[in-house]
Structures are given as structure tokens and as C-alpha cells.
Amino acid sequence: GDISSQLHAGYSHPLARSWQAERQLTKSMLIFPLFVSDQDDEEVLIPSLPNQYRRGVNKLIPYLEPLVHKGLRSVILFGVPMRPGTKDALGTSADDPEGPVIRSIRLLRQRFPHLYIVADVCLCEYTSHGHCGILRDDGSLNNQLSVDRISDVAVAYAQAGAHCVAPSDMNDGRIRAIKLKLIETGIVHNVTLMSYAAKFSGCLYGPFRDAAGSAPSFGDRRCYQLPPGGRGLARRAIIRDINEGADIIMVKPASQYLDVISDAKELGKDLPIAAYQVSGEFAMIHAAAKAGVFDLKAMAFESTEGILRAGATIIISYFTPEFLDWLEN
Numbered sequence: 001g002d003i004s005s006q007l008h009a010g011y012s013h014p015l016a017r018s019w020q021a022e023r024q025l026t027k028s029m030l031i032f033p034l035f036v037s038d039q040d041d042e043e044v045l046i047p048s049l050p051n052q053y054r055r056g057v058n059k060l061i062p063y064l065e066p067l068v069h070k071g072l073r074s075v076i077l078f079g080v081p082m083r084p085g086t087k088d089a090l091g092t093s094a095d096d097p098e099g100p101v102i103r104s105i106r107l108l109r110q111r112f113p114h115l116y117i118v119a120d121v122c123l124c125e126y127t128s129h130g131h132c133g134i135l136r137d138d139g140s141l142n143n144q145l146s147v148d149r150i151s152d153v154a155v156a157y158a159q160a161g162a163h164c165v166a167p168s169d170m171n172d173g174r175i176r177a178i179k180l181k182l183i184e185t186g187i188v189h190n191v192t193l194m195s196y197a198a199k200f201s202g203c204l205y206g207p208f209r210d211a212a213g214s215a216p217s218f219g220d221r222r223c224y225q226l227p228p229g230g231r232g233l234a235r236r237a238i239i240r241d242i243n244e245g246a247d248i249i250m251v252k253p254a255s256q257y258l259d260v261i262s263d264a265k266e267l268g269k270d271l272p273i274a275a276y277q278v279s280g281e282f283a284m285i286h287a288a289a290k291a292g293v294f295d296l297k298a299m300a301f302e303s304t305e306g307i308l309r310a311g312a313t314i315i316i317s318y319f320t321p322e323f324l325d326w327l328e329n
């Protein structure tokens with residue numbers, strides 16, 4: 001055929017094939033989710049989330065030491081209060097200075113000075129009703145009370161030493177509220193604000209909710225997480241959060257929302273874009289590999305390749321420990 005039809009030449013060698021990718025996975029792109037509970041010495045496997053554990057504060061260092069040695073750069077902390085009486089309508093225990101998240105932030109800052117600590121900010125683990133905010137009598141979210149509370153919790157985590165706060169609540173206006181409070185508190189220059197800007201409701205969070213005990217006690221999250229078909233809403237939320245001061249934009253889930261990741265990269269071309277390969281995606285890959293559909297390692301890489309191709313340069317991944325073994329750099 002004519003010369004323009006000859007594409008094979010461009011990817012005839014492994015290195016040439018790697019050059020075809022705009023972004024390559026490196027250890028510094030990975031953020032590893034950790035579930036920290038108030039049972040200081042527990043280390044409990046989470047049945048629905050392969051190889052993931054709920055750990056008490058006393059079990060964090062021994063577990064993380066070898067991972068940090070292998071090149072772990074960042075973790076995102078999810079608090080799991082197990083003690084009776086730690087949940088109420090306001091999520092009071094979320095910023096308890098003796099709670100698992102604040103204690104873990106302090107401990108990890110002290111023990112691993114180079115580890116970048118992200119604190120997830122939400123109320124669903126701490127509220128009796130399990131929603132990501134404070135409710136009105138009719139069961140809907142009270143936006144003002146929720147945003148006030150979420151921003152207080154974010155500041156508390158930042159003051160405890162979190163390098164980054166990531167509000168996963170999806171209340172309108174929480175990015176602006178957090179940014180303003182960080183400014184008022186005089187610490188804004190030290191705290192990255194990573195917005196879960198485009199976070200969709202759906203069926204992919206089940207294993208996480210098992211792990212964190214954070215399922216809503218009634219109803220669902222359809223009125224605050226985005227509808228899966230809402231690409232326009234996602235674009236509007238991304239634009240809004242950039243304007244409200246987000247330093248990083250996150251899309252979640254990842255593989256079923258690659259178009260939204262590419263929209264985020266287009267709309268936030270001057271910001272890093274993060275993507276969260278959520279518990280359901282992770283568990284699905286494990287289940288399929290176990291069923292013999294494909295090789296686990298191959299799919300861990302292929303699913304991540306697609307997330308990178310869509311425009312993400314930060315990936316929250318439960319595969320992080322394996323990638324630390326599989327990747328050179």
C-alpha cells in the first residue's frame with residue numbers, strides 16, 4: 001500500500017511501543033488507600049476487598065515500613081470508628097483529636113517524613129445515618145450545615161499535619177468553604193486541596209462500604225453523587241471546583257468514566273488530574289482473574305493504562321503494594 005498506511009513501523013519494538021504512551025505509570029503517581037480504625041491493635045482482613053485490611057494505629061508502621069522502603073510515596077486515610085457511641089447525626093467524632101485519622105496523621109508525619117499524607121474528608125463513616133453530610137428532617141442533605149462541618153473537619157486534618165485534604169462528600173460549595181477556612185487559619189500554603197469533583201453514584205463502592213461501615217442507613221447517595229449519565233454535570237462540577245480553589249481534580253470511579261477523566265484534563269489542563277480506581281473496580285478485576293478471565297497483573301496494568309491514557313497522572317489504587325513490586329521506578 002501507500003506509505004501513509006504503514007503504522008506497524010511505529011511500534012515494532014517494546015521501547016517504541018512504550019513511546020506511544022503519553023504517560024507511563026510510576027510509583028510517584030500512586031496513592032494507596034488505608035483503613036484506620038480506633039481498635040489500636042487490630043489488623044482485620046476485609047473479605048470483600050482482596051488483600052486489604054482494617055488496621056489500628058499500632059499496626060500502621062510495621063505494615064507501611066517495607067512499602068515505604070519499596071517506594072511508596074503517598075497514602076490516603078479513611079477512618080473507621082468501631083467503638084460504640086462514635087457515630088451521631090453530626091459526625092462529631094470525625095475530627096476527634098484522639099480519633100484514628102488524626103492520630104494516624106501525626107504518627108505517619110513523624111515516622112515517614114517524606115510520605116505524602118492525604119486525608120479523605122467525609123462524614124459517612126461517622127454519622128449514625130451513614131450519609132455524607134448533615135441531614136434535614138426530610139432526609140435530604142442540609143447544605144449549609146454539611147459544608148460548615150466538612151470544612152471544619154478538613155481544617156482539623158490539615159492542622160494535624162495532612163499534606164492534602166480530599167473531601168469525598170459531594171456537598172455543593174465545600175471546596176470554596178475549605179479553601180476559605182484554610183486561608184483564615186493561615187495554613188492554606190501548606191495544604192493541597194484535592195477535590196473529588198466528579199464522583200458518581202452507582203454500584204462500585206460496595207466493598208469500601210463493607211470496609212468502612214459507611215453505607216447509608218436509608219436511601220442512597222443519588223442526590224449528591226453524580227448520576228452516571230451526567231457528563232454535563234461532571235463538567236460543570238469540575239469547572240466549579242477549579243474556580244473554588246481545588247489544586248487537584250479527581251474523577252471517581254475510573255474505568256467506567258474515562259470520558260470524564262479526559263473532560264477533566266481538557267477543562268483543568270493546568271491542574272493534575274487524579275482518578276480513583278474504586279473498591280468495586282478492584283474487586284471485579286480480582287474476581288475475574290480468579291475466574292480465569294485474564295491474568296491479574298496484566299489487567300492491573302491494562303486498567304491503569306486506560307486511566308493514564310484518559311489524562312490522569314495521579315491514581316488512587318488498591319493495587320499500589322503490587323505495583324511497588326512490579327514497577328522499577
Ligand SMILES: NCC[C@H](CC(=O)O)[C@@H](CN)CCC(=O)O
Pocket residue numbers: 120122123124132168169204205206207208209214215221277278279280
Ligand atoms: N465519602 C464517600 C466514600 C465513597 C464510598 C461511598 O460513596 O460510600 C468512596 C470513598 N471516597 C468509596 C471508595 C471505594 O469504593 O474504593
Ligand SMILES: [Zn+2]
Pocket residue numbers: 122123124125131132168169
Ligand atoms: Zn461520604
